[in-house]
Amino acid sequence: MSAPITHLLDGETVTAVAGEVWSALVGEEEFLVPGHDGPVVLGPSAWVTVTGPWNGLVVLTCDEAGTADLTRSVLQMRADEEVTAEDVDDVLRELANILGGNVKSLLPGPSALGLPETGVAPLRAADVDTCRVAASWRGHDLAITIQGATEAPVFTTTEVPQ
Amino acid sequence: MRALVIDDSRAMRRIVASILEGFGYETRPAGHGREALDVLEEGWVPDLACIDWNMPVMDGLQFVSAVRANPAWRSVTLMMVTTESEHGQIVKALAAGAHEYVIKPFTADAIGDKLALLGLLPTGVPA
Numbered sequence: 001m002s003a004p005i006t007h008l009l010d011g012e013t014v015t016a017v018a019g020e021v022w023s024a025l026v027g028e029e030e031f032l033v034p035g036h037d038g039p040v041v042l043g044p045s046a047w048v049t050v051t052g053p054w055n056g057l058v059v060l061t062c063d064e065a066g067t068a069d070l071t072r073s074v075l076q077m078r079a080d081e082e083v084t085a086e087d088v089d090d091v092l093r094e095l096a097n098i099l100g101g102n103v104k105s106l107l108p109g110p111s112a113l114g115l116p117e118t119g120v121a122p123l124r125a126a127d128v129d130t131c132r133v134a135a136s137w138r139g140h141d142l143a144i145t146i147q148g149a150t151e152a153p154v155f156t157t158t159e160v161p162q
Numbered sequence: 163m164r165a166l167v168i169d170d171s172r173a174m175r176r177i178v179a180s181i182l183e184g185f186g187y188e189t190r191p192a193g194h195g196r197e198a199l200d201v202l203e204e205g206w207v208p209d210l211a212c213i214d215w216n217m218p219v220m221d222g223l224q225f226v227s228a229v230r231a232n233p234a235w236r237s238v239t240l241m242m243v244t245t246e247s248e249h250g251q252i253v254k255a256l257a258a259g260a261h262e263y264v265i266k267p268f269t270a271d272a273i274g275d276k277l278a279l280l281g282l283l284p285t286g287v288p289a
Contacts, residue, residue: 020267021267023267024266024267024268024269025173025177025267074173074177075173075176076176076180087172087173090171090172090173091173093171094171094173094174097171097216097245097266098245098266098267100245101244101245101246101247101265101266102245102247102267104245104247104248105247105248109248109250110248110250110251111248113216113245113246114216115170115216115217115218
């Protein structure tokens with residue numbers, strides 16, 4: 001079993017990687033503003049798996065309104081062009097793919113990247129094995145979560161974690 | 163000059179095609195390696211193929227091997243454009259017959275520099 005992700009990567013590094021991806025893919029003048037640990041971002045997610053000495057997921061989540069703006073920006077669409085669900089999925093998948101590939105390059109290798117998926121991201125890892133970065137872009141909330149393979153503890157309704 | 167842009171992401175195909183068209187290329191898209199082979203088999207043989215690695219149906223490495231196995235397609239320059247940045251992966255792609263390797267994310271300038279290195283920048287286009 002490899003070390004928890006928090007021993008391998010820090011939030012600052014992930015933010016720097018995401019910033020590079022953003023300026024290359026979303027636009028040279030587009031910046032991610034690092035956020036604070038606030039409420040969990042609710043919205044569509046895209047993720048890729050990393051399999052190798054380190055196993056886990058790299059997940060990108062963006063608030064609902066942000067995904068449409070993000071798609072317009074990446075696809076350089078005109079304001080009157082309709083953004084389809086397929087466009088949104090495609091853009092989120094590719095952003096997650098590039099983020100995942102760049103994060104993978106910072107982890108012990110050799111390892112393999114899975115094909116990107118979209119939907120409600122699986123929550124697999126315990127907090128100790130999760131690196132979570134919050135950011136905003138044009139006022140939209142985003143989160144990048146890197147989850148190791150350590151399973152999260154399961155609590156029943158009568159058990160409250162202390 | 164002609165370029166085949168092979169990526170399962172429509173967004174990425176659009177970005178790469180837009181950069182290449184800026185350099186004067188005529189481009190055609192393909193969503194995976196098998197679809198790209200269909201384009202070659204129909205007789206549309208490009209000067210350059212930009213190839214993603216991780217794709218469904220047929221991945222980029224399988225496509226490179228298939229192109230290199232056919233002498234009729236020897237003139238096609240193969241450039242991997244991928245998130246796979248491990249040294250071992252780069253070596254594997256070059257050994258299979260890829261000529262160049264670009265890691266995502268990239269800029270238009272980075273693509274231009276690679277084209278210049280390969281002698282594939284159309285005349286009159288500044289590198």
